[in-house]
Amino acid sequence: xxxxxxxxxxxxxxxxxxxxxxxxxxxxxxxxxxxxxxxxxxxxxxxxxxxxxxxxxxxxxxxxxxxxxxxxxxxxxxxxxxxxxxxxxxxxxxxxxxxxxxxxxxxxxxxxxxxxxxxxxxxxxxxxxxxxxxxxxxxxxxxx
Amino acid sequence: xxxxxxxxxxxxxxxxxxxxxxxxxxxxxxxxxxxxxxxxxxxxxxxxxxxxxxxxxxxxxxxxxxxxxxxxxxxxxxxxxxxxxxxxxxxxxxxxxxxxxxxxxxxxxxxxxxxxxxxxxxxxxxxxxxxxxxxxxxxxxxxxxxxxxxxxxxxxxxxxxxxxxxxxxxxxxxxxxxxxxxxxxxxxxxxxxxxxxxxxxxxxxxxxxxxxxxxxxxxxxxxxxxxxxxxxxxxxxxxxxxxxxxxxxxxxxxxxxxxxxxxxxxxxxxxxxxxxxxxxxxxxxxxxxxxxxxxxxxxxxxxxxxxxxxxxxxxxxxxxxxxxxxxxxxxxxxxxx
Ligand code: SF4
Numbered sequence: 001x002x003x004x005x006x007x008x009x010x011x012x013x014x015x016x017x018x019x020x021x022x023x024x025x026x027x028x029x030x031x032x033x034x035x036x037x038x039x040x041x042x043x044x045x046x047x048x049x050x051x052x053x054x055x056x057x058x059x060x061x062x063x064x065x066x067x068x069x070x071x072x073x074x075x076x077x078x079x080x081x082x083x084x085x086x087x088x089x090x091x092x093x094x095x096x097x098x099x100x101x102x103x104x105x106x107x108x109x110x111x112x113x114x115x116x117x118x119x120x121x122x123x124x125x126x127x128x129x130x131x132x133x134x135x136x137x138x139x140x141x142x143x144x
Numbered sequence: 145x146x147x148x149x150x151x152x153x154x155x156x157x158x159x160x161x162x163x164x165x166x167x168x169x170x171x172x173x174x175x176x177x178x179x180x181x182x183x184x185x186x187x188x189x190x191x192x193x194x195x196x197x198x199x200x201x202x203x204x205x206x207x208x209x210x211x212x213x214x215x216x217x218x219x220x221x222x223x224x225x226x227x228x229x230x231x232x233x234x235x236x237x238x239x240x241x242x243x244x245x246x247x248x249x250x251x252x253x254x255x256x257x258x259x260x261x262x263x264x265x266x267x268x269x270x271x272x273x274x275x276x277x278x279x280x281x282x283x284x285x286x287x288x289x290x291x292x293x294x295x296x297x298x299x300x301x302x303x304x305x306x307x308x309x310x311x312x313x314x315x316x317x318x319x320x321x322x323x324x325x326x327x328x329x330x331x332x333x334x335x336x337x338x339x340x341x342x343x344x345x346x347x348x349x350x351x352x353x354x355x356x357x358x359x360x361x362x363x364x365x366x367x368x369x370x371x372x373x374x375x376x377x378x379x380x381x382x383x384x385x386x387x388x389x390x391x392x393x394x395x396x397x398x399x400x401x402x403x404x405x406x407x408x409x410x411x412x413x414x415x416x417x418x419x420x421x422x423x424x425x426x427x428x429x430x431x432x433x434x435x436x437x438x439x440x441x442x443x444x445x446x447x448x449x450x451x452x453x454x455x456x457x458x459x460x461x462x463x464x465x466x467x468x469x470x471x472x473x474x475x476x477x478x479x480x481x
Pocket of ligand 1: 085
């Protein structure tokens with residue numbers, strides 16, 4: 001199995017679980033000419049079936065729980081989950097709010113956390129690089 | 145066997161087979177990479193490496209291949225294969241790399257017209273079979289698109305064949321006959337304007353055939369989440385990806401075969417067959433690149449997606465009228481000169 005082809009052709013799907021839309025805009029900024037992640041082969045796709053990476057934002061409100069699980073299941077293996085933003089990582093400004101079921105790692109397994117409220121585009125790109133490292137480790141352990 | 149194909153030289157046959165089954169898909173993928181790179185450049189980005197489509201396909205092949213529960217299983221799995229095989233069949237009937245087509249002796253431009261429909265039909269079947277509302281909407285849009293661009297395309301080919309039929313006894317619908325009598329040599333100034341209009345029509349039809357912006361209503365990621373292919377993943381998706389690339393390459397080669405069938409080697413006087421073959425092959429690649437740049441890359445960067453009602457209007461009314469004007473001009477040219 002060729003990790004290089006996989007690493008350099010990541011298609012990402014963006015899943016909003018109730019965020020304030022701040023992180024979502026930063027994700028779009030990553031695709032603009034200034035940061036241009038397409039040079040690494042990264043592409044934003046419209047459906048989880050095409051995705052290799054789930055970019056999850058937001059603290060997961062209660063109604064999103066079955067949807068998040070379903071979208072995770074709909075994504076074909078091998079896959080990576082990246083949490084973008086403080087509120088997805090540990091609650092952030094919504095910490096201990098009455099309508100939360102999250103953070104995200106209580107619902108689906110998370111590979112990389114990108115902290116920040118919202119994180120800068122550079123941080124998101126660094127998160128992708130961290131995901132590569134993680135994939136390499138998985139390959140060495142023979143999981144992938 | 146060889147006589148059936150109308151090619152008596154086994155070397156020639158081998159070259160043509162390699163050309164249509166190996167070189168054409170490889171260059172199709174390379175051109176898709178170049179297309180993405182150029183679009184990125186024109187948008188002020190750096191863009192993916194040119195070999196990106198190869199990486200995409202290799203990655204898709206190692207992904208899980210999911211068949212959704214609600215889907216019609218056999219149709220869902222068969223559709224990508226049908227799409228790929230039908231697109232590959234196209235390459236057998238269209239002259240590539242400055243040579244004749246492998247089965248060019250047995251099928252004409254009308255057959256190519258019908259073959260062009262089959263990959264789109266396979267996309268539609270796959271969309272309906274996947275039982276997702278997004279895919280169903282995408283499949284319906286693809287059908288509307290298919291029915292819309294068929295008419296101007298037919299006008300172009302019929303005009304061309306009827307004009308060429310006047311000067312030769314051979315079947316004017318054969319791509320070899322069209323290549324032997326390029327339209328530009330037959331007509332006067334008025335006819336040249338008409339032929340240019342037909343080229344324009346064909347280029348607009350190519351965008352629809354290749355399902356690219358501004359006519360990509362069937363995929364429309366921002367509206368219907370990838371449309372037709374919404375439920376496809378892994379191997380099946382990679383087959384569709386490849387079929388799409390091959391179909392675009394075949395369609396552009398058809399434009400080249402219909403309007404620019406010239407070869408470079410007779411012009412510069414290269415007599416040695418091998419060298420002439422290489423020169424012609426490279427010249428063909430350049431012609432394909434130019435047409436692809438004009439029809440797909442440039443317009444894809446410059447325009448946004450049309451609304452669905454606009455797409456059928458543009459093809460059925462506007463482009464058909466424009467194509468008719470072109471064919472009338474060629475007709476008047478015949479009367480005047
Ligand atoms: S981390 Fe901050 S910016 Fe991002 S979605 Fe949560 S609240 Fe909004």
